[in-house]
Amino acid sequence: MAMQDALSEYLDRQLRTRSGLSTPDYQVLAHLSEAADGRLRPFELGRLLHWEKSRLSQHLSRMEKRGLVARERCLTDQRGAIIVITPQGRALIEAAAPLHVAEVRNTFIDHVTAEELETLTTIGDKVRKRLGELDPDD
Amino acid sequence: MAMQDALSEYLDRQLRTRSGLSTPDYQVLAHLSEAADGRLRPFELGRLLHWEKSRLSQHLSRMEKRGLVARERCLTDQRGAIIVITPQGRALIEAAAPLHVAEVRNTFIDHVTAEELETLTTIGDKVRKRLGELDPDD
């Protein structure tokens, strides 16, 4: 847990200072940039990220205000919205991604052997399976 | 990372619903309850928890409002404060601790072999060492 805290704090900070993106920003943009047309329905984004809908809505509002994404109306479902990544958002994520990947290597992957990594994923799978049993949603 | 997210979300929620404490509350009270007299200077608490001073100050204000801790004036340093755990705070942490420990066993420790745990601490130590080199404070 101490490792995880220190690691994510470090990666957050690097991302923020070098790319001007928070980790939530990065996650949203990463999914949008991979989607067809750079467009996704909020509920799809929510499913991909495992985010609550209100969290997503609030975060998208902040990102919209900064010009990273835009909202469009959905034609096939009058309730719905569509989120588009803006050119500016795409430029930022494309600049940030390689730096971020390099940081992950530099702080984590390069210091762990293949067996250690395998053990780690084994642990992760077992614990997530257990949590899945306890908590019906996940 | 997915495991860590799911695990801490689950443990947070258990702690909150079963004991009425957030994880930050728990951490603060755990340190206070172990200190001599249940008293600590904020800066000591901050060092133990690796928290920023403003975060600590704000959190203590919220906890004070709920009657979990109290602030006293420090006699030897006129700037300083002293944080005391209240009887109510002590009662809560003492009720919460065994439940929390049981949850950790139930969701994590019991599903991991001794070797896996050892590998995990090895990884943690290596990564934290690496982060310590990169980031002068920690």
Place this chain on the structure above:
DNA sequence: CACAAGTAGTTCACACATCAACCAGTCGTG
């Protein structure tokens, strides 16, 4: 002793997260 530099703590402004309440549109079934 005087003053510069550091330390202890608070506060303000803001980003991020949860929950509950709410609107509006869709859909299944009588």
Place this chain on the structure above:
DNA sequence: CACGACTGGTTGATGTGTGAACTACTTGTG
């Protein structure tokens, strides 16, 4: 087709976290 239940999404209140600016006291050095 009508109506109740569900779904997609927003909003408001509150708790949690960071950074910068500020107050007030302490300490080191001339």
